[in-house]
Amino acid sequence: MVRADAERNIEAILAAGQRLLSGDPGASVAEVAKAAGVGRVTLYGHFPSREDLVAAVLTRAIAEADQALDDPELATLPAPDALARLVSSSWEILNRHSRLFIAADRTLPTERIRERHAEPLKRVEGLIERGRESGDFRTDVPVSWQVSSFFALLHTAAQEVEAARLVGGEAGGVLVTSLRSLLSARSPSAG
Amino acid sequence: MVRADAERNIEAILAAGQRLLSGDPGASVAEVAKAAGVGRVTLYGHFPSREDLVAAVLTRAIAEADQALDDPELATLPAPDALARLVSSSWEILNRHSRLFIAADRTLPTERIRERHAEPLKRVEGLIERGRESGDFRTDVPVSWQVSSFFALLHTAAQEVEAARLVGGEAGGVLVTSLRSLLSARSPSAG
Numbered sequence: 001m002v003r004a005d006a007e008r009n010i011e012a013i014l015a016a017g018q019r020l021l022s023g024d025p026g027a028s029v030a031e032v033a034k035a036a037g038v039g040r041v042t043l044y045g046h047f048p049s050r051e052d053l054v055a056a057v058l059t060r061a062i063a064e065a066d067q068a069l070d071d072p073e074l075a076t077l078p079a080p081d082a083l084a085r086l087v088s089s090s091w092e093i094l095n096r097h098s099r100l101f102i103a104a105d106r107t108l109p110t111e112r113i114r115e116r117h118a119e120p121l122k123r124v125e126g127l128i129e130r131g132r133e134s135g136d137f138r139t140d141v142p143v144s145w146q147v148s149s150f151f152a153l154l155h156t157a158a159q160e161v162e163a164a165r166l167v168g169g170e171a172g173g174v175l176v177t178s179l180r181s182l183l184s185a186r187s188p189s190a191g
Numbered sequence: 192m193v194r195a196d197a198e199r200n201i202e203a204i205l206a207a208g209q210r211l212l213s214g215d216p217g218a219s220v221a222e223v224a225k226a227a228g229v230g231r232v233t234l235y236g237h238f239p240s241r242e243d244l245v246a247a248v249l250t251r252a253i254a255e256a257d258q259a260l261d262d263p264e265l266a267t268l269p270a271p272d273a274l275a276r277l278v279s280s281s282w283e284i285l286n287r288h289s290r291l292f293i294a295a296d297r298t299l300p301t302e303r304i305r306e307r308h309a310e311p312l313k314r315v316e317g318l319i320e321r322g323r324e325s326g327d328f329r330t331d332v333p334v335s336w337q338v339s340s341f342f343a344l345l346h347t348a349a350q351e352v353e354a355a356r357l358v359g360g361e362a363g364g365v366l367v368t369s370l371r372s373l374l375s376a377r378s379p380s381a382g
Contacts, residue, residue: 156342
């Protein structure tokens with residue numbers, strides 16, 4: 001019974017945290033506790049710092065996002081087309097959660113944010129490896145670098161939109177263009 | 192006299208901060224005060240939070256770096272060659288200060304780190320604009336996006352080296368390859 005209460009509280013805190021932080025990256029722990037209908041002492045019992053709370057909300061949002069990325073057609077398309085599709089769907093999800101990502105960026109080191117993306121980054125890695133094997137993607141730089149560039153450019157796009165240097169509706173196309181040229185095997189001089 | 196003391200203290204704090212944070216991104220305010228030969232109260236009088244101190248140290252390091260990037264040959268080389276040269280020298284400086292950047296990334300939002308790079312990013316922007324005008328660089332994505340991609344990939348390389356996913360000696364070449372393909376006007380399909 002006590003454990004069931006705790007689980008219910010944790011779920012209420014994470015759901016409220018995701019909702020509030022997605023609207024205002026600066027939402028406070030007190031605001032999240034209030035919206036979740038729990039006391040601050042209860043919240044701090046589960047999440048000792050705001051950093052812990054933001055990290056847990058991020059983990060929950062990424063787990064949801066990873067489900068949405070589970071697209072069986074990705075495996076059947078040629079790697080460059082699958083890449084364009086994966087970039088577009090990843091951007092669509094990130095753009096929807098962009099203020100939550102901004103909250104995470106303000107609170108957590110980039111490396112901690114990246115660690116939480118292990119599952120979606122496995123999808124990116126698998127696709128890049130397939131494109132390297134098929135000769136579509138370049139092999140003169142490490143796979144891990146290509147995966148990290150994918151992650152970095154997507155998150156840069158979210159920051160550019162937040163800073164009003166890029167229009168949200170343009171970002172998907174800009175990302176597809178950029179990641180295609182970054183990964184493509186045919187170098188301009190050899191093309 | 193009092194003002195001269197204050198200026199001497201600030202300079203000692205910033206120099207000690209840059210030295211300590213470049214070795215250990217987690218260096219504490221107390222350690223910096225001790226190394227600078229000032230009391231903690233004096234340090235907090237100038238820098239009310241660790242975040243303020245890290246931001247000021249970063250600003251000082253970037254001002255030094257910007258001097259080092261002032262290379263008259265950049266203006267005489269064709270844009271793609273000037274780009275390779277600017278990427279290499281920027282990476283060399285960033286790699287030397289990489290733990291300071293890691294300290295900044297753990298403490299400050301990415302947008303605040305970027306704001307402090309206004310001067311070096313102006314150099315990048317000028318070069319990219321020249322390459323767009325000469326037809327060497329693509330013009331189907333915004334200049335601001337190309338500048339931000341340059342910034343993002345350089346800092347991603349520093350994080351990759353810190354996480355031991357990329358060897359420091361390889362990073363310069365990987366960055367030149369990646370930024371060339373990202374910026375080049377000749378798309379693979381049209382090449």
